[in-house]
Amino acid sequence: MAEQLGEVESRIAAACVRAGRPRESVELIAVSKTFPAEAISEVAACGQVLFGESRLQEAEPKIAALPSSIRWHFIGGVQRNKVRKILPLFECIHAIDSLKLAGYVDQVAAELGLFPKVFLQVNVGGEASKGGFEPGEIREVMSSLLGLKRLQIQGLMTIPPAGPEAESARKWFVALRELRDQLQQEAGAALHQLSMGMSGDYEVAIEEGATLVRVGSAIFGNRAYRVDGELG
Ligand SMILES: *Cc1c(COP(=O)(O)O)cnc(C)c1O
Numbered sequence: 755m756a757e758q759l760g761e762v763e764s765r766i767a768a769a770c771v772r773a774g775r776p777r778e779s780v781e782l783i784a785v786s787k788t789f790p791a792e793a794i795s796e797v798a799a800c801g802q803v804l805f806g807e808s809r810l811q812e813a814e815p816k817i818a819a820l821p822s823s824i825r826w827h828f829i830g831g832v833q834r835n836k837v838r839k840i841l842p843l844f845e846c847i848h849a850i851d852s853l854k855l856a857g858y859v860d861q862v863a864a865e866l867g868l869f870p871k872v873f874l875q876v877n878v879g880g881e882a883s884k885g886g887f888e889p890g891e892i893r894e895v896m897s898s899l900l901g902l903k904r905l906q907i908q909g910l911m912t913i914p915p916a917g918p919e920a921e922s923a924r925k926w927f928v929a930l931r932e933l934r935d936q937l938q939q940e941a942g943a944a945l946h947q948l949s950m951g952m953s954g955d956y957e958v959a960i961e962e963g964a965t966l967v968r969v970g971s972a973i974f975g976n977r978a979y980r981v982d983g984e985l986g
Contacts, residue, residue: 755793755796755797755800755973755974755975756796756797756799756800758972758973758974758975759784759797759800759802759973760800761972762782762956762969762972762973763782765956765957766780766782766956766957766960766967768957769956769957769960769961770960772961773960773961773963775960779965780960780964780965780966780967781804781965781966781967782802782804782966782967782969783804783805783806783827783829783966783967783968783969784797784802784804784805784806784969784970784973784974785805785806785807785808785829785952785968785969785970785973785974786805786806786807786816786970786974787806787807787808787809787812787813787830787970787977788812788977788978789974789977790816791815791816791819791820793974794816794820794824795820797973797974798820798821798824803823803824803825804824804825804826804827805824805825805826805827806826806827806828806829806848806968806970807826807827807828807829807830807844808828808829808830808831809830810828810836810839810840810843813826813828813843813844814839814843817843825845826843826844826845827844827845827846827847827848827966828840828843828844828846828847828848828849829848829849829968830849831849831851831885832847832849832850832851832855832859834855834858837858837859837862838862838866841859841862841863841866841868841870842866842868844870845871846870846871846872846873846908847859847870847871847872847873848872848873848875848911848949848968849873849875849885849886849911850872850873850874850875850905851874851875851877851885851886851887852887853895853898853899856872856874856899856902856905857902859872859902859904859905860902860903860904860905863904863905864904868904869904869905869906870904870905870906871906871908872905872906872907872908873907873908873909873910873911873947873949874887874892874899874907874909874910874911875887875910875911875912875913876888876889876892876910876911876912876930876933877889877912878912878914878926878929878930878933879914879915879926881915884913886912886913889929889933892933892937893933893936893937893940893941896937896940896941896943897941899943900941900942900943907943907944907945908945908946908947908949909934909945909946909947909948909949909965910930910933910934910937910945910947910948910949911948911949911950912926912927912930912949912950913952914926914927914950914955920954920955920957920958921958922955923951923954923955923958923959924958924961924962927948927950927951927955927958927959927962927963927964928962930948930950931948931962931963934948946965947965947966948963948964948965948966949964949965949966949967949968950962950964950966950967951964951967951968951969952967952968952969952970953969953970953971953972953973956968956969956972
């Protein structure tokens with residue numbers, strides 16, 4: 755895994771050079787879902803401090819077992835009844851996919867005295883199987899989202915339609931970036947971050963402006979089982 759992390763790191767650095775971006779403009783989330791705390795320890799020992807998990811039940815014992823210096827992002831779908839537990843454990847939530855959920859997270863955050871960082875998930879490909887705001891819908895509700903004072907909206911996140919090669923994802927990454935630019939102009943939203951790119955396409959995502967890439971199997975190896983319906 756140390757070797758695979760090194761490989762991912764050097765590919766990120768090369769993509770930043772190609773895109774004319776400083777290396778510090780992209781952060782790597784090591785997606786550790788399905789892998790045990792020991793594997794996370796091993797990757798953390800190489801200097802990786804940011805990890806991503808997508809299920810609360812699975813993440814809780816791992817977070818408890820590992821040093822508090824490790825930072826955690828919640829990248830999976832958010833169930834209402836898990837919000838109260840997710841908020842204190844994770845520094846950022848990537849998949850806010852409706853105004854209703856955003857409002858609820860805002861309310862719970864107020865009760866807990868927190869100001870959580872969140873991303874708004876956009877279904878750029880319009881796939882029926884995927885969660886997220888439709889691009890037209892997010893433009894309609896953006897000012898309501900900005901009115902939720904507890905939420906620190908970082909930017910947009912997407913999981914593009916699966917394609918045969920990394921290049922297939924480029925147009926979806928461009929679409930997310932352009933939607934972000936549009937929202938910034940129309941709603942005056944400060945959406946500095948783009949969470950996009952996974953093991954198969956993170957280099958393309960960086961070329962198109964990703965500030966956070968979520969990379970699992972390229973670091974940890976193939977997952978033995980699936981976590982949520984759409985992603986292994
Ligand atoms: C599992 C997962 C990833 C990582 O996928 P890999 O292909 O293993 O890199 C990234 N983002 C989300 C939302 C995921 O659920």
